[in-house]
Amino acid sequence: MTKQQYNGKNVLVLGLAKSGEAAAKLLHRLGASVTINDAKPYGDNSQAQKLEALGMTVICGHHPLELLDQDLDFIVKNPGIPYHNPIVNEAITRGIPVVTEIELAAAITQAEIVAITGSNGKTTTTTLIFEMLKNSKREPLVAGNIGTVACEVAEKATENNVIVLEVSSFQLLGTEKFAPKVSVFLNLFDAHLDYHGTRSDYQDAKARVTVNQTDSEYLVYNADDTDVSNVAKVSKANLIPFSTRKKVDKGLYVENNVIFFDGQPIIGLEKIVLPGKHNIENVLAAIGASLIMGAEIAQIQHVLQTFTGVEHRLQFVKELDGRRFYNDSKATNILASQKALEAFNQPTILLAGGLDRGNEFDELKASLSHVKVLITFGETKDKLTRVATEAGVKTIIPVENMEEAVSLAYEQSLPGDVVLLSPACASWDQYKTFEERGKRFVEAVESLSV
Structure with missing residues (x-):
């Protein structure tokens, strides 16, 4: 659709929050008849x-199925509302299209889109691409999970812009024609199975980042990840693989501690200041997407020599009396915490725990070898205690809140130690968002006094 084609459409916006409000306002401006539930x-x-004051119909407090009887053209669903929700399920049964607002954003924008997905590393890679595209011929705009709601950015963007869009499986599942100029698929790890049901369904949702792409578009993908590579095999896009383990044709790889793109040297690893081996994958992906979209190598090199990380993702907070504190609150699953732990060789005080999604934490054992103290909190503290005990962690302390955890971490640490918040869990048992959890950690660290 173009902007004009929304005029006169009958649309239900299901669920507000930021994305629902933005979608409702946009559709209303474009002449659609909007009902909000x-x-x-x-x-x-x-x-x-x-929104009602602007002239939209509003129904609140419940989701009456009668809303589907008004000859709807489509529904824009908040990504967090599951598909087993009765009104969503009934809409699908009736054949009413159910989309998320990134579908709307892609349909109306004049700008090309670079879409980044994966179980881990999305925010870091999105930020790297945004920074690498600065000072190029087309100004980048960041959107999605990392920034402003996609359809807000898309409406204002021109053909002189590139939208750098972080997209989740929740958002991608609600797409029908979404086809970015460049898709980036970083990795796949068990996550959000409480939402998707099975790993296969989760993979299918992530794969939607490329299913509508053609040979005029590009897929930058992790050739070291079997599941991601299987998605790439059936993509119709131009394939740009990246690997930290092997040389790949027409892609990005590391050889003799230098990053290459299709045989061309880009930068030596020793010049990259972003901490953590796992971030090399993010760097490779970002370089590939940025070069495709016209970034200059000099700008890419500058970013990699100065970019130290994003907030809540292995964010260095401060050094206090020889202890270095890192905020990795965005580590909401096991793989993210594994990679955070692997970024350090020093003795580590790990702060972990949060929402119990039903999974165990045995995969974390091998990464706990240099953890001297585990401080646990939230619904999963008993599970983490079991795994840490089996891994040989000598000191394990359960606490009730972040302030207590930080205070104890300082008491248990010595000069030269790392104090790392990397929860391996979502935050929703105690905090509204991982950002709130990370902010509480940072505030607690700042309040420590020697």
Whole structure:
């Protein structure tokens, strides 16, 4: 669709938050008839009240199936609402298209899109690409999970822009024609299975980043990940593999501690300041996507020599009395915490725990060899205690909150130690977001006094 084709359409926006509000406002501006349905009661729902004042129909407090009887053209669903929700399930049964707002964003924008997905590393890679594309011929705009809602950015973007878009499996599952100019698929690891049900369904959702691409578009993918490589095999896009383990044709690889792209040297590993071996994968992916979109090698080199990381992702907080504190609150699954732990060789005080999604943590054992103290919190603290005990961690302390965890971490540490918040779990048992959890950690660290 173009912007004009939304005029007169009958649309239900299901669920507000930032993405729902942005989609509703955009569709209303484009001339669609918009009905908003949000679970939060009307009296407590300032978002819904403001949208109603703009002329939209608002139904709050429940999701009546009768909303589907109004000859809807499509539904824009908040990504967090699961597909087994009765109104979503019924809409699909009736053949009503159910999309997320990134589908809307891609349909209306004049800008080309670089879409980044994967179980881990999305935010770091998205930020790297954004920085690498600065000062190029087309100004980059960042959107999606990392920044402004995609459809807000898409409406304002011109053909002189490139939208660098971090996309989740939740968002991708609600796409029908979404086809970025460049897709980046970083890795696949068991995550969000409480939402998707099975690993296969989760993989299928992630794969939607490339299913509609053609030979005029590109897929930058991790050739070291079997599942990602299997997705690439059926993609119709131009394939740009990257690997930290082997030389790949027409792709990115490391040889003699130098990164190459299709035989051309880009930068030596010793010049890259971003910590962690796992970040080399993110760097390779970012270089590939950026070069395709016209970034200059000099700008890429500058970014890699100065970029130290993003907030809540192995973020260096401070050094205090010889202890170095790192905030990795965005590590919401086991693989993310494994990679964070592998970034350090020093004795480590690990702060971990959070929402219990039903998984065990045995895969974390091998990464705990240099953890001298584990401080656990949240719903998963007993599970983490079991795994750490089996891994030989000598000191394991359960706590109730972040402030207590940070204080104990300092007491248990010595000069030269790393204090690492890397929860391996989502935050929703105690905090609204991983950002809130990370902020509490940083504030607690800043409040320590020697």
